[in-house]
Amino acid sequence: xxxxxxxxxxxxxxxxxxxxxxxxxxxxxxxxxxxxxxxxxxxxxxxxxxxxxxxxxxxxxxxxxxxxxxxxxxxxxxxxxxxxxxxxxxxxxxxxxxxxxxxxxxxxxxxxxxxxxxxxxxxxxxxxxxxxxxxxxxxxxxxxxxxxxxxxxxxxxxxxxxxxxxxxxxxxxxxxxxxxxxxxxxxxxxxxxxxxxxxxxxxxxxxxxxxxxxxxxxxxxxxxxxxxxxxxxxxxxxxxxxxxxxxxxxxxxxxxxxxxxxxxxxxxxxxxxx
Amino acid sequence: xxxxxxxxxxxxxxxxxxxxxxxxxxxxxxxxxxxxxxxxxxxxxxxxxxxxxxxxxxxxxxxxxxxxxxxxxxxxxxxxxxxxxxxxxxxxxxxxxxxxxxxxxxxxxxxxxxxxxxxxxxxxxxxxxxxxxxxxxxxxxxxxxxxxxxxxxxxxxxxxxxxxxxxxxxxxxxxxxxxxxxxxxxxxxxxxxxxxxxxxxxxxxxxxxxxxxxxxxxxxxxxxxxxxxxxxxxxxxxxxxxxxxxxxxxxxxxxxxxxxxxxxxxxxxxxxxxxxxxxxxxxxxxxxxxxxxxxxxxxxxx
Numbered sequence: 078x079x080x081x082x083x084x085x086x087x088x089x090x091x092x093x094x095x096x097x098x099x100x101x102x103x104x105x106x107x108x109x110x111x112x113x114x115x116x117x118x119x120x121x122x123x124x125x126x127x128x129x130x131x132x133x134x135x136x137x138x139x140x141x142x143x144x145x146x147x148x149x150x151x152x153x154x155x156x157x158x159x160x161x162x163x164x165x166x167x168x169x170x171x172x173x174x175x176x177x178x179x180x181x182x183x184x185x186x187x188x189x190x191x192x193x194x195x196x197x198x199x200x201x202x203x204x205x206x207x208x209x210x211x212x213x214x215x216x217x218x219x220x221x222x223x224x225x226x227x228x229x230x231x232x233x234x235x236x237x238x239x240x241x242x243x244x245x246x247x248x249x250x251x252x253x254x255x256x257x258x259x260x261x262x263x264x265x266x267x268x269x270x271x272x273x274x275x276x277x278x279x280x281x282x283x284x285x286x287x288x289x290x291x292x293x294x295x296x297x298x299x300x301x302x303x304x305x306x307x308x309x310x311x312x313x314x315x316x317x318x319x320x321x322x323x324x325x326x327x328x329x330x331x332x333x334x335x336x337x338x339x340x341x342x343x344x345x346x347x348x349x350x351x
Numbered sequence: 352x353x354x355x356x357x358x359x360x361x362x363x364x365x366x367x368x369x370x371x372x373x374x375x376x377x378x379x380x381x382x383x384x385x386x387x388x389x390x391x392x393x394x395x396x397x398x399x400x401x402x403x404x405x406x407x408x409x410x411x412x413x414x415x416x417x418x419x420x421x422x423x424x425x426x427x428x429x430x431x432x433x434x435x436x437x438x439x440x441x442x443x444x445x446x447x448x449x450x451x452x453x454x455x456x457x458x459x460x461x462x463x464x465x466x467x468x469x470x471x472x473x474x475x476x477x478x479x480x481x482x483x484x485x486x487x488x489x490x491x492x493x494x495x496x497x498x499x500x501x502x503x504x505x506x507x508x509x510x511x512x513x514x515x516x517x518x519x520x521x522x523x524x525x526x527x528x529x530x531x532x533x534x535x536x537x538x539x540x541x542x543x544x545x546x547x548x549x550x551x552x553x554x555x556x557x558x559x560x561x562x563x564x565x566x567x568x569x570x571x572x573x574x575x576x577x578x579x580x581x582x583x584x585x586x587x588x589x590x591x592x593x594x595x596x597x598x599x600x601x602x603x604x605x606x607x608x609x610x611x612x613x614x615x616x617x618x619x620x621x622x623x624x625x626x627x628x629x630x631x632x633x634x635x636x637x638x639x640x641x642x643x644x645x646x647x648x649x650x651x652x653x
Contacts, residue, residue, distance in 0.1 A: 088454040092462055095450060096469045099532055102484035103472070105494050109487060120497030166379035175372030181380065188387055190581075190641040192589030194610040195634040198617040198626050199393035200386070202404075222386025225379050254367050258375075283477040285592045286610075290618065301477035301592075308483055308596060318483065326480045333475045337468050344474055344533070345540055 103323075110135075110320035118315060128316065135320035139307050140296060145328060147213065148282055148300045154217035155281045156274055159224045163273065164266065166225075167232025168258055172239055182233065188226035193286050204291055215291035216299065220284060224277055231347075235269035236262070272343035275336065282329055300325050391634070397627035404623045415628035425629060428607040429636070431519060432588045435608065438523025439530055439587035444579045446527075447534030452568050455542045463539075470532030478529065482596030485525040486512060489597075512598050518605045525593050530586060534579045541575035542568065577648025584640050588633065609633045 104121070111127040112118040114134060135141075166185075170178045200219055201210075209215045239262065247257050263270075281299065288302025295306035304325045311318045333340050398415055402408035419425050457463055473481060488494045489511040496508035511521040545567065553563050569576070591610035594600060600607040600615070609629055616626035 084453075085457055088457045089462060091450060092454050092457070092466050095531075095535070096466055098528070099469055099472060101494065102481065102488055102528070105488055106484050117492060119492040121494045162379040162382060165375040169372040169375035173367045173372040173375065175367070175369040175376075177369070177373075181376060184388075185379075185383065187638075188383065190585055190637050191387065191391075192585070192610065192633055192637055194589060194591055194613045195630045196387065196390035196394055197613065198623055198630060199390040199397060201617070203386075203390060203393075218382070219386045222382045225383040225387070229379055254371055254375075279475065283479075285477065285479055285595075286614075289595075290614070301479050304477060304479045304483070305596065308479075315487065319487065322480050322483045326476045329475050329477070330472075333472075334468075337471075340475065341467055341471055341536070344471065345537060 106319045112316040131320040163228025171233035171236030185229045275343045402623045403621040428612040435587040439526040440583035443530040443534040451538035473529045478592035
C-alpha cells in the first residue's frame with residue numbers, strides 16, 4: 078500500500094496533539110502541586126522554589142496509608158466474590174443451559190445500563206435498616222449486586238463458546254458438575270476472569286456515589302470518595318489539593334502502567350461487550 | 352450431587368438436572384435481587400408517595416411525576432443532561448472517527464502504541480480527580496485562560512465553570528476529555544479489522560477520502576460506533592461525579608443534572624418521593640436511549 082508522506086505526518090502531529098491534550102490536566106496538577114501551599118498560582122508556571130514537601134504534607138493530610146488500606150479492603154470484599162458469583166451464574170446460563178436460562182439472563186442484562194443514581198435512595202434506607210451504614214459493607218454488598226449484570230454477562234459470553242465435548246469427556250471419567258466446574262472450566266476461563274477482575278477493580282476503586290452517600294467517614298470510603306472529602310476540606314488551598322489529587326490517583330496509575338496491555342484489552346473488550 | 356443416569360447425554364443439558372444449574376445461578380441472583388431489583392421496585396413505590404424519609408408518607412399518585420415535567424428546575428436538569436449528550440457523545444464520537452481514520456495508517460507504529468496507553472489514562476483515573484484537575488484548568492487563573500491570553504483572546508477569558516452561560520459547556524468539555532480517548536481507541540481497533548483491499552478498490556474507482564469515509568469506514572464501524580454512542584450517552588444522562596466535583600450543579604442551577612438533583616432531593620431536601628420519581632424517569636430515559644441504539648447497530652449478518 079502506498080502511504081502518502083504528508084498523510085503520515087498529519088497523523089503523527091494529530092496523535093501527538095491528542096496526547097498533549099490528554100496529559101495537560103496531569104501536568105497542570107503536578108506543576109501546581111509544587112507551588113507554596115496556600116498560594117494562588119496562575120496558569121502553568123514552574124515555581125521558583127519547587128515545594129516537594131507538599132506531597133508529604135498532602136500524604137499526611139489525606140491520611141493516605143489509611144485510605145489505601147480502606148480501598149484495598151473494599152476491593153478485596155467486592156472483586157473475589159463478584160468474580161465467583163458471576164462465574165457460577167455465567168457457567169450455568171452459558172454452559173449448563175438449564176430451562177429458564179433466557180429469562181434469567183434477560184433479567185440480569187436489563188441491569189447493565191442501570192444508572193446507580195436510580196436506586197441510591199432506597200439503597201440508603203435498606204443499608205441503614207441492615208445496620209450497615211457507615212461500614213465498608215455498605216459499599217461492598219451493594220457493589221457486588223450492581224456488578225452482577227456485567228459479571229454474569231461477561232462470563233456467559235465466555236462459557237457459551239466453550240465446546241460441550243469438553244464436559245462430555247470429563248463426565249465420562251466420572252466427574253460431577255462441581256468438579257467439572259472447578260477442575261476444567263475455571264482454569265480455562267482464566268483470561269476472561271482476569272480481564273473481568275481488572276474492570277471490577279477499577280470500577281470499585283473509583284466508585285464515588287455509593288461512597289459519599291452510604292459512608293460518612295472518609296477513612297472507610299473508596300479512594301474516590303475520600304478525594305471528594307479531601308476537596309471539601311482543602312478546596313481553597315490549590316497546591317495542596319493538586320498534590321492530594323495526584324497522590325490519590327497514583328495507585329490506579331501505577332497499577333495501570335504495570336498491567337497496561339491487559340487493561341487496554343480489558344477495557345476495549347469490556348466496552349464492546351457491554 | 353449429580354446422579355449417573357443410563358440415558359445418553361443430552362447435548363444441551365450436559366446431563367445436569369436443571370435444579371443443580373439453578374443452584375449455580377442462585378447466589379448471583381439473590382445478591383442482585385436484594386441490592387438491585389428490590390431497590391428498583393422500592394424506587395417505583397417511593398415515587399408514588401410524598402415522604403420526608405422519617406415521618407409517615409402520604410399517597411401522591413402520579414403527582415411527583417407531574418412535577419418532574421412541570422417544575423422548571425427539575426425539568427431543566429433533564430434538559431441539561433440531554434444537552435450534555437452533545438459534549439459527552441456527539442463530539443467524542445465524531446472527533447474520534449475523524450482522528451481514528453486519520454491515524455489509521457500509522458496504527459501499528461510505536462507512537463500509536465504509546466498513544467493507546469496515554470489516551471486510556473482518563474478512563475483509569477477516578478472521575479473525581481478529572482473533575483478537580485479540570486476545575487483548576489478552567490478557573491479564572493487556570494491554564495485555559497492563560498493560553499487564551501497568550502493567543503490574544505484575553506477578552507473571552509473568564510471563570511468558565513462559574514459563568515452562567517459557559518458552565519454547562521465547560522462541564523461538557525470535561526466529559527469530552529474523559530471519553531474522547533476511549534472512543535478513538537475503540538474506533539481505531541475497529542478500523543484495523545477492515546480489509547485494506549476495500550480501500551484500495553475504492554481508490555481504483557476514484558473515491559476521494561470523504562467518499563471512502565462515508566462508504567467504507569462508517570458502515571464497517573457500525574458496531575463500534577454503536578458501543579461508543581451507548582457508553583457515552585449513558586455517561587451523559589447519568590453524569591454525577593464530574594458535576595458534583597466541578598460545579599455542584601451551579602452557578603444557580605445552570606449545570607444541575609438528574610443524578611445530582613436526585614442526590615440533593617433525597618439527602619438534603621428530604622423529598623424522597625420527588626427524588627424517586629426523577630430516578631424512575633432517569634432509568635427509563637437511559638433504557639429508551641440504550642435499547643434502540645443496541646437494536647440499530649446490532650450486527651445482524653452474524
